[in-house]
Amino acid sequence: MKIEEIIQSTSMPPARKTVINIIFTANLLSEQSAEVLKPFGLSLPQFNVLRILRGQKGKPANLSTIQDRMVNKMSNTTRLVDKLIEKGLASRIICAENRRKVEISITQKGLALLSEIDAPMDEMNQKAISRLSEDDINSLNDLLEKVRG
Amino acid sequence: MKIEEIIQSTSMPPARKTVINIIFTANLLSEQSAEVLKPFGLSLPQFNVLRILRGQKGKPANLSTIQDRMVNKMSNTTRLVDKLIEKGLASRIICAENRRKVEISITQKGLALLSEIDAPMDEMNQKAISRLSEDDINSLNDLLEKVRG
DNA sequence: TTTTAATTGTTGTATATACAACTGTTGTGC
DNA sequence: GCACAACAGTTGTATATACAACAATTAAAA
Numbered sequence: 342m343k344i345e346e347i348i349q350s351t352s353m354p355p356a357r358k359t360v361i362n363i364i365f366t367a368n369l370l371s372e373q374s375a376e377v378l379k380p381f382g383l384s385l386p387q388f389n390v391l392r393i394l395r396g397q398k399g400k401p402a403n404l405s406t407i408q409d410r411m412v413n414k415m416s417n418t419t420r421l422v423d424k425l426i427e428k429g430l431a432s433r434i435i436c437a438e439n440r441r442k443v444e445i446s447i448t449q450k451g452l453a454l455l456s457e458i459d460a461p462m463d464e465m466n467q468k469a470i471s472r473l474s475e476d477d478i479n480s481l482n483d484l485l486e487k488v489r490g
Numbered sequence: 491m492k493i494e495e496i497i498q499s500t501s502m503p504p505a506r507k508t509v510i511n512i513i514f515t516a517n518l519l520s521e522q523s524a525e526v527l528k529p530f531g532l533s534l535p536q537f538n539v540l541r542i543l544r545g546q547k548g549k550p551a552n553l554s555t556i557q558d559r560m561v562n563k564m565s566n567t568t569r570l571v572d573k574l575i576e577k578g579l580a581s582r583i584i585c586a587e588n589r590r591k592v593e594i595s596i597t598q599k600g601l602a603l604l605s606e607i608d609a610p611m612d613e614m615n616q617k618a619i620s621r622l623s624e625d626d627i628n629s630l631n632d633l634l635e636k637v638r639g
Numbered sequence: 640t641t642t643t644a645a646t647t648g649t650t651g652t653a654t655a656t657a658c659a660a661c662t663g664t665t666g667t668g669c
Numbered sequence: 670g671c672a673c674a675a676c677a678g679t680t681g682t683a684t685a686t687a688c689a690a691c692a693a694t695t696a697a698a699a
Contacts, residue, residue: 342635343635344631348542348559348561349545354612355624356612356618356619356627357611357615359619359627359631360519360615362630362631362634362635363516363519363630364516364520366516366637366638367515367516368516368562370512370637371513372563393497410496412510412513412514413513462506463503466508467503467505469505469509470508472636472637473508473633473636473637477633477636478504478508480629481508481511481512481630482508485511485512485515486491486492487621487622488515488519488618488621488622489491489514
């Protein structure tokens with residue numbers, strides 16, 4: 342369905358249309374992701390932070406590292422990490438060399454939860470872009486990269 | 491910059507990569523849009539609702555119509571509209587024929603505000619996709635449409 | 640006609656987010 | 670060494686959002 346039909350707005354400037362199209366599609370995908378995460382009690386940002394921590398492969402991360410890599414730059418990573426710690430999915434220790442810094446790591450419980458989620462999440466992702474050919478996927482990624490400059 | 495570099499994650503399944511790429515790019519664009527709206531005291535969802543109301547061309551809209559057309563399906567359109575009414579940008583009257591329904595319209599003040607915002611917003615949109623050719627833009631819109639099915 | 644179901648919004652509650660102010664820690668120039 | 674700036678997180682406050690429960694009105698069924 343064309344974006345014009347969805348938002349019932351004819352004759353938009355192409356730039357506006359494209360921006361709305363990207364945001365709208367992303368919202369759909371976010372909703373679907375949230376749906377997958379719901380049974381596991383995680384929000385999408387929480388899940389993304391967990392994945393970042395897993396990507397550290399044992400090496401702990403400080404808050405600014407997490408923030409740099411976050412898909413959605415949240416203003417309050419502290420409280421997001423708090424939630425993960427409350428759930429026992431991450432741990433935080435104050436850095437010995439530089440006591441301004443904190444070191445955040447994923448716990449075994451966190452890793453276990455992520456590995457449970459991986460399959461259904463990738464399945465959803467597959468399904469979400471199942472209408473695209475391999476070439477389409479490459480083009481889309483290239484175009485998005487081009488948008489970001 | 492490739493999405494892998496940004497989130498520092500090598501070798502993702504292509505589907506996951508693409509989904510993250512879309513959401514990440516959309517977040518950038520949302521942030522930029524919010525930046526444009528800030529001086530006008532509007533959030534992005536508020537702005538979108540105002541645009542929907544303007545698109546009605548005088549005809550009032552009820553809540554479910556607004557919700558259908560919203561870029562981001564918010565669960566609480568009531569309170570979003572409340573904010574617009576507080577600011578004098580929209581008005582709400584209870585529908586005479588069906589008193590469950592409400593009729594929401596944009597006010598003159600709302601229209602005036604939107605017309606102020608149009609130029610800087612479209613300018614931002616232009617800039618955001620300035621690296622895309624006309625063909626690129628068409629491909630991107632087609633591919634996103636294909637994703638949505 | 641009275642009861643039941645469906646529609647349309649609203650409100651309550653918990654959580655999330657943006658933004659700015661604040662605290663504690665480290666580094667720099669004098 | 671001391672004042673001051675820069676850094677790294679944390680906390681406060683207002684707003685936004687998701688989700689579910691609720692109320693009011695209308696339509697349908699018995």
